[in-house]
Amino acid sequence: MKRSERLVAMTNYLMNHPQQLVSLPYFSTTYAAAKSSVSEDLSIINDMFQHEGIGYLQSVSGAAGGVRYIPVYSKENSAAFIDELCRKLADSDRLLPGGYLFMSDILGEPATVNKIGRLFATAFHDREIDVVVTVATKGIPIAYAAAAYLNVPVVIVRRDPKVTEGSTVSVNYVSGSSRKIQTMVLSKRSIPDQANVCIVDDFMKAGGTINGMKSLLQEFNANVTAIGVLAEAEDEEEERVVEDYTSLIKIQNVDVRNQRVEVQKGNYFN
């Protein structure tokens, strides 16, 4: 196989296998090329990934070595994407009762959700993460996008048990916004003991939902090593109960009466 052909095939392979260690022999066998040629190919790919701002190839030396594609998104790419997202969201037509913003259309675009996932995977690329956990419904696509780049599975906390989950563990908690007791359930088989968990959700006000997830995860002896929310907003009635989270956007100065809202970059960009 020619270099030009190998470069296309290897780029495809690496993009589909982020965070996975790939041995040089794997490439030289698959594409019938000398190890030295494969090394040069990887050097070209590494340069171009950095040039495009989509990450880099990490070399791991030794007998069990190889390369690993670390899909960190460049600061320029990240800021440009979030600036554009803020512009789209800062539309007074999106204001809903309770100071929420209608985001379903934007969260319905796979390419947008994919980039949101990229940003979380970039923010958390050096943390210990075994699994991404979210709660149904809106956080799910974001969680999958982040998990794909982190190369870990997703576990979904539900509001209601379902027969297809098998036996479950549940916790009750008080939601900040509704002041009602709510339930969260998680399949017993879903998370191994003492897993390192990244929590992801689409929206956070006081943080009651995320706190509920933390309580539930304690039942599995999990360590929460990262918390990512797409949008944070202030709760008028309650103080924030979650610290040490990463937000991509911040919704501020919601004025339902005058139909005004400000959307800015979140604390990830501080």
Added chain:
Amino acid sequence: MKRSERLVAMTNYLMNHPQQLVSLPYFSTTYAAAKSSVSEDLSIINDMFQHEGIGYLQSVSGAAGGVRYIPVYSKENSAAFIDELCRKLADSDRLLPGGYLFMSDILGEPATVNKIGRLFATAFHDREIDVVVTVATKGIPIAYAAAAYLNVPVVIVRRDPKVTEGSTVSVNYVSGSSRKIQTMVLSKRSIPDQANVCIVDDFMKAGGTINGMKSLLQEFNANVTAIGVLAEAEDEEEERVVEDYTSLIKIQNVDVRNQRVEVQKGNYFN
């Protein structure tokens, strides 16, 4: 920029923009290369995509022409993936009451879900589809994966209205398995009038849920042009109420007492 570098960058770009028409001038401007060089690059990429079984580049001639990456997965790749999935699922430990199979762990793997989406996008690549619709919860990641390859948005039908959806349309229907009246709601802003819709879900027995979605979509004057389910299984009590669907796997001869189940390729492979 050298050919080798362009090939990496263009492969990355095309993989991230399936089904989108990209003009040759875009590539020659972005990578500062002559149109003839870009054409040769695209020819190499096209050959390799076909060689790897991940699709092909469609040329569109004329002033508004360019290339479009059609991400159809080869028959060999598709069959190999589904065979492996069937093997994983045909484990009696997965049997749940009611003849359901525990699939949450497998549906929690982003790479697996991504391939399921690729298969649906391959099955439906020549149909008119403006939007992929699914119902919360398990179908969501599959719907996003398919929609990413089809380059269309996702709309999620919910079981319960939520303030962040704005005003909604709802229908009641009788679920086949539970014989209970259930509700489905969809945000009014979510689907344009007369859209072409692809319905995707993880599991279908008699098809009551999918029929419910069809009823709800009638309220939006939508045309259902494709229905894809990951797994179909027979319902012991009710005849199937949905025709003209595509399934990737078929769960058969469920014997809860003797803890046995058969999992085979679905009708997509007929």
